[in-house]
Amino acid sequence: MEIKTASDTLTQLTKMGDVTLFEPAGDRPDKETSRRYQSYSIEDCITNLSTPKGPKPVLKSMMTTACERNCNYCPFRAGHSKTKRVTFTPDNMATAFDTLQAKGKVDGLFLSSGIIKGSVTTQDKIIDTADIIRNKQSYKGYIHLKIMPGIEYDQLHRAMQLADRISVNLEGPTTERLSKLAPKKVFVDELVTMLKWAHQIRTDNPHEKLASSVTQFVVGAVGDTDLELMSMSDSLYHQASLSRVYYSAFGPVRGTPFENLPATEQIRQNRLYQSSFLLRDYGWDLEELPFQQSGNLRTDVDPKQAWADIHLKHAPIDLMTAEREQLLRVPGIGTKGVDTIIRARRSGTLSDLSHLKQIGIRNTTKLADYVLLGGKRPLRQLALF
Numbered sequence: 001m002e003i004k005t006a007s008d009t010l011t012q013l014t015k016m017g018d019v020t021l022f023e024p025a026g027d028r029p030d031k032e033t034s035r036r037y038q039s040y041s042i043e044d045c046i047t048n049l050s051t052p053k054g055p056k057p058v059l060k061s062m063m064t065t066a067c068e069r070n071c072n073y074c075p076f077r078a079g080h081s082k083t084k085r086v087t088f089t090p091d092n093m094a095t096a097f098d099t100l101q102a103k104g105k106v107d108g109l110f111l112s113s114g115i116i117k118g119s120v121t122t123q124d125k126i127i128d129t130a131d132i133i134r135n136k137q138s139y140k141g142y143i144h145l146k147i148m149p150g151i152e153y154d155q156l157h158r159a160m161q162l163a164d165r166i167s168v169n170l171e172g173p174t175t176e177r178l179s180k181l182a183p184k185k186v187f188v189d190e191l192v193t194m195l196k197w198a199h200q201i202r203t204d205n206p207h208e209k210l211a212s213s214v215t216q217f218v219v220g221a222v223g224d225t226d227l228e229l230m231s232m233s234d235s236l237y238h239q240a241s242l243s244r245v246y247y248s249a250f251g252p253v254r255g256t257p258f259e260n261l262p263a264t265e266q267i268r269q270n271r272l273y274q275s276s277f278l279l280r281d282y283g284w285d286l287e288e289l290p291f292q293q294s295g296n297l298r299t300d301v302d303p304k305q306a307w308a309d310i311h312l313k314h315a316p317i318d319l320m321t322a323e324r325e326q327l328l329r330v331p332g333i334g335t336k337g338v339d340t341i342i343r344a345r346r347s348g349t350l351s352d353l354s355h356l357k358q359i360g361i362r363n364t365t366k367l368a369d370y371v372l373l374g375g376k377r378p379l380r381q382l383a384l385f
Contacts, residue, residue: 009096013061014041015086046106049142058108058142059097063088063125067114071171071182072257073221073250076114087116090128098137108142109133119148119190125157130162145211147198149190156194158203163211168194170215173232180222195240202241212243219272220264222249225295229272232278234286238360241349244280247272267299275303280334282328305331305366312370319356319371320345332366353378 048055062076064087070078088096093111100106111129115122126145133139145163147156159166168191168212172178178292185191198213217229233245249269252259275297278284290306291297298306308331317326319341327338337360343349344359351374353364361367368378 009092010042010086010091010099012086012088013045013096026035042100042105046100047110049108053109055108056108056142058110058144059100059106060110061088061093061096063093063113063122063129064116065089065114066116068117069115069182069184071185073181073218073253074255075253075256077256090125090132093129094132094137097133101139101141108144110144110146112146113148115148117159119150120152120155122149123159124150127155127162130159132164147194149185151194151195153197153201156197157205160198160201160211161208165214166198166211167214167216168198170195170232171218172222173217173228177222177224177228181218195236195242199240214242214244214246215247216248218248219249219269221258222263226268226272226275227291227295230275230279230286230289230291233276233314237280245276247276265299266345268296271297271299271303278303283325302331304329308370316370316372316377318373318375319350320374330367330370333361334365337361349374351376 013267025283034176041243045061046057049058050056064085066085066087067074067076068078097106097109109130111126113122114125128149130145133143142165142354143163144165144167147159147166147168150169154293156166170178170187170191171185172181172187178185178187178191195213195215198211202210204332217224217232218240219229229247236242236245247269249264249266250258250261251263252261275289278289279286287299288307289303297303298326301309308329312329317330319330320328324338324342325332327341328335340359340361341350341356344355348355350356350359353368353373355373356364356367371378
């Protein structure tokens with residue numbers, strides 16, 4: 001139900017545009033969305049983040065939908081006449097958030113912006129808004145701030161003090177790819193440097209509570225390969241202590257230079273997320289990911305299964321003796337499943353697929369081709385029909 005309010009600020013907020021489609025703030029990576037980009041109700045400006053305690057409703061908005069940059073894929077690019085241009089002051093944005101938070105409609109803020117009068121000026125408005133919310137309104141909950149390209153070191157530090165998470169969106173994995181996506185952005189000086197600074201700020205100030213860092217790539221619009229995307233992701237995980245990398249499957253927006261390009265299939269986005277988690281959470285090396293000769297991953301199976309088809313099908317590992325690192329390579333077993341198997345085999349023998357089901361390993365069919373149980377291939381129940 002649309003919120004009924006006399007507030008001009010909230011009325012303007014409904015015209016801001018559905019930035020949920022273009023600015024991931026922690027949404028589920030496999031979330032399907034339409035390509036509509038203008039909001040018409042408050043509900044369209046609220047996204048539900050997935051947390052261990054359940055969904056968290058977060059206001060997702062921008063200081064302004066006007067922008068002097070000309071990113072070729074973006075509905076908010078300079079000169080795109082179909083976008084309604086709406087601008088907030090820090091006081092107005094903070095008031096809108098406070099009103100929604102008091103009504104129980106939101107419990108968190110993701111704040112981005114188009115760039116007007118330069119990145120430094122724009123970032124100051126984002127910071128001022130967060131400062132009001134934290135220090136005047138005494139809000140202690142979740143804040144995610146977008147970092148504008150090429151801002152000052154002190155601005156970045158202040159944003160990290162106010163926020164729980166910051167995002168510096170690289171968009172492309174290389175200088176060449178970015179130049180085609182966003183001609184006015186500078187890959188190293190304006191973007192990569194921001195992520196390295198954030199890592200340095202956390203290192204230099206270990207006793208401060210500082211925001212974590214994330215980035216985003218636009219996938220498939222300018223010939224980028226999965227190898228390029230994963231190479232940069234891996235580098236950022238190791239060198240800039242990124243918490244997460246987001247991958248946004250390209251979808252054409254009418255009235256932009258890329259309006260006639262084909263949309264990127266959702267399954268490619270999903271395979272990139274799966275590969276990214278293997279690098280971040282499973283201890284895989286970049287060289288282990290099963291890239292094809294084209295530099296892309298298979299889309300018909302997930303990357304762990306593609307690797308196992310090559311390495312484990314003819315040399316299965318024994319679940320009773322394998323090291324943790326080996327178990328993490330088996331399709332159908334996640335990090336929790338590995339820990340469960342290790343605990344279970346200390347007190348008994350896993351000799352049948354039914355034993356795995358009893359301890360909570362659900363996808364036994366997927367792993368059966370790649371493992372041994374007590375030195376033997378597991379027996380499968382044949383289908384009756």
